[in-house]
Amino acid sequence: MSAMEVKTGKYSYYVEAKSQQIADRPRKFLEAFAAILDRSNYGLALEAYARLGSKCSRCASSCQLYMTTGDERDIPCRRSNLLLEVYRRYFTAAGQWRARLTGGFVLTDEYLDLMAEEYYRCTACRRCKMLCPLGIDHGLITHLARWLLAEVGIIPKALLVAVREQLEGVGNTSAIPVPALKDTCEFLEEEFRDIYGVDVKFPIDVEGAEYIFFPAVSDYLLEPDTLMGNAAVMHVTGGSWTIGTGNYDGINYGLFYSDRMMERIVYKMVAEARRLRAQKILVGECGHATRSAWFVPTFCGREGPQVVNFMQYTARALREGRIPLKGKVIEERVTYHDPCNIARSGRITEEPREILRAICTDFVEMFPNRTENLCCGGGGGTVSIDEIRAFRTGLMGKKKAEQIRATGAKIVVAPCANCKKQLREVCEDNGLADVQVVGLHDLLLKAIDFGVEKPAGENGS
Amino acid sequence: METLLEWARGPIFRGALAFLILGLIRHAVLTCFEIARAVHRAGDKNIPYWALAKATLQWLFPVRKIKDRLLYSITTVSFHAAILITPIFLAGHIILVERSVGIRWWAIPNHLADLLTVIAIVTAIALVIERATARDTRALSRFGDYAIPLLVALPFASGFLVMHPAINPFPYTATLLTHVMSANLLFILIPLTKLSHCVLLPTTQVISEVAWHWPPRAGSEVAVLLGKENERI
Structure with a gap:
């Protein structure tokens, strides 16, 4: 999906009111992304996935949600691409050059809201990894995306309250x-x-x-x-x-x-x-x-x-x-x-x-x-x-x-x-x-x- | 045209081949280095290498995986087998290599090469058709996803015509130039695009596992970097 085609959606789950008041979320999201790439091993996977993802959609046939909905948004590869798009644009040399030359994708509040919705439609069950010829772990991407979203206050209230x-x-x-x-x-x-x-x-x-x-x-x-x-x-x-x-x-x-x-x-x-x-x-x-x-x-x-x-x-x-x-x-x-x-x-x-x-x-x-x-x-x-x-x-x-x-x-x-x-x-x-x-x-x-x-x-x- | 062909077969080919080899070596070395670095940083260094090797082999030789999405799997496995075997074991290519560097290896019979070439062309087109007609892949695909299989098919189609002048409606030299130049273009594109999976595929299962093995205190250190170490939940 083109990053420019995102639609703003109201979350399906409750979030705390204070999380709605966080300003400048895209910048904070990217700061958190940079910090996590620096201190974790996620960058290793993202680099490979961003380079190799072939979008063959074999994963779709393994996803019980897609089997039921038949909705394109529920194809694991498509969901993962939402975060990979951000990674490619802001954390790869090719993406940064492309942005300088052609403008292209910019991370917006609307895009964050889209990810907030999509990454909680995935249970991170990792079944789709079993069918991916490239071994892409979409559950890992959901896991990471949720952490990044949490750093800008997007956390289902039920989970947040329990952890608190x-x-x-x-x-x-x-x-x-x-x-x-x-x-x-x-x-x-x-x-x-x-x-x-x-x-x-x-x-x-x-x-x-x-x-x-x-x-x-x-x-x-x-x-x-x-x-x-x-x-x-x-x-x-x-x-x-x-x-x-x-x-x-x-x-x-x-x-x-x-x-x-x-x-x-x-x-x-x-x-x-x-x-x-x-x-x-x-x-x-x-x-x-x-x-x-x-x-x-x-x-x-x-x-x-x-x-x-x-x-x-x-x-x-x-x-x-x-x-x-x-x-x-x-x-x-x-x-x-x-x-x-x-x-x-x-x-x-x-x-x-x-x-x-x-x-x-x-x-x-x-x-x-x-x-x-x-x-x-x-x-x-x-x-x-x-x-x-x-x-x-x-x-x-x-x-x-x-x-x-x-x-x-x-x-x-x-x-x-x-x-x-x-x-x-x-x-x-x-x-x-x-x-x-x-x-x-x-x-x-x-x-x-x-x-x-x-x-x-x-x-x- | 002849001069152009000489350039294509000479310096351009050598440059493209060098770019391919060095590019793929760079990918392989950097990826192995990054995996080693990630394991070194990891708190839990207990990586199930044997299970990962098994999973990798299952995808490198995906016999047991064919039953899932049968048509697509047969197409893609045939495609990969054909495009890997044909150029490496074609007698004509081996002779060129022998003349150039003096080494040779076993060649496949020409009629088998013809069959594999046809399979490569047909399956490349089939992959594009399957991608365009299946709802889920169509939704995911961009221009490059359609263009790459066709681009891979081009040296095979032109090579087939070079080998069979009797059915070639185009001038021989132009066909040969197309064959050589399309191959040169592929050599350059392989390290730059998702085609680099030809060397990176054996590493992806390991990567997907190692990425879960974080350095100890990774979370706390991220909190410090973000100035959130004392933040209330």
Whole structure:
């Protein structure tokens, strides 16, 4: 698209009023661009992409949004070209000479508004990279463009407020104070006693534990079964773990709009691990939290704690025979959704399947799957933006709904807080209300054999 | 015309070839240097080189990728195979090289070269037609995207006519001049345009990975550069 053909559009998402008052945004955008190119490694990719992009549009056939809309604006290559156009004009010698000779493209407020809209229509799921012959990572460009936009105040309010609460407020994205966290953990321990007759602990502030646990903090409000499944696994395996009251949130929305924020959130996580002298970070069922934590070596070098996703811990324990099971107790048809942030790179695809095959009689795959999975439609933080629900579940989620429907499954396992919220809304809005979306450890909890003959609270609860 | 042809085959060809070789070497060296620099700066130097090499090979020999967008894939793979094999392994070209620098290598039979040349021309035109008729590619394309495949086809078309004077409606010398000059033009354009992917393609998978491996404190340092280190969120 010619840079001169941009149209001003009102954002589909809310931004804070103060961001509208920022003056001279194009200049500030370019200053931020120069600073980021100087201090990051993004320039390496932009130089190659700007030179080589062949616009063959193979990427279009991989994008679930384009498959649904058929709208040119949703071709990944076209979207990426919006930022590459700025890079070519202002950061390459050829672009600067061309501008001197012919005028040409000038970055304007209207162009920034266009990018603001377009880069939040992409979930940065990175599926299109798989089909690009040149290996162009459009997800990387979306990621960078969002950071640049954030430096001129263009940030969806939902993401900004969450990060503010995490870094400058209560300390976590759901604003759960420590007393409430402790109450929740005590309540869940009571639930274990009442339902299963076992004394499962949620250890808090234990120094020197092997693992420090960082679930998506929203799990404490919305996903008690997932947390109980996590605690049950640690209980039966005798795992050494703790929850730190200094930081108990694995969520990192910096991944979705600013590396500056992402870095601060990762440091905060590592600081809590060091405070409690934990050896490893154990991330709960959350895709983006896991991927963010995988950046620990980036920010902290090799000295940083090792990062383990809970499914990796559980699958290993299962392989070693350390999780006693009642057998394949889940008899309904179950399918598995691969969260993009852990599956696209191929880092976590088999562990959840090993666990599900051990506990389900009727596990079926959705197609495509693993590294080629379709995004839930709420990736890139868009799931938190409630005002775009119709877009998320309609245009973005339609293919996912078809994929789920085709399996005939009544239970979709999604080991990710964001995917779960999005998939529940996708099912609600696409005639799949009878489909249940759950976490992996929710199901595993039903299959674990605690070795208790008669649950203590069986008659009373 | 003869003098012009001598110039085209002589100094212009040598200059264009030198520009091509030096330009591509420059691209390769600078890109490798930048990758090494990026890895050196990165906080996390654990790069999955084996997986990246596998992905690179899968795209250099895209047999398993053909099933996606079948027609386009067949066209583009045939196009690349034809334009790479024909000029390098054409007996006529090898003889010219042997006369000039004294080295020679295995040549393909002329009838195979004819077939590949026809494939190169047909697929180049097909690429342009596919680009113009498919809604998504049409939306993305500019003049250069249409012109480059046709420009690549020009030395093949003129070369075919040079090899088959009986069906050539144009004067032989003019056809040969077109062949040599269009090739010279391509040599110059390759390092300057997206055609440079001929040397950079093997690096792009690595680049796309390494770009995610930032220097430690990259975010904090950007904040300092922008004067935002103490700014409230």
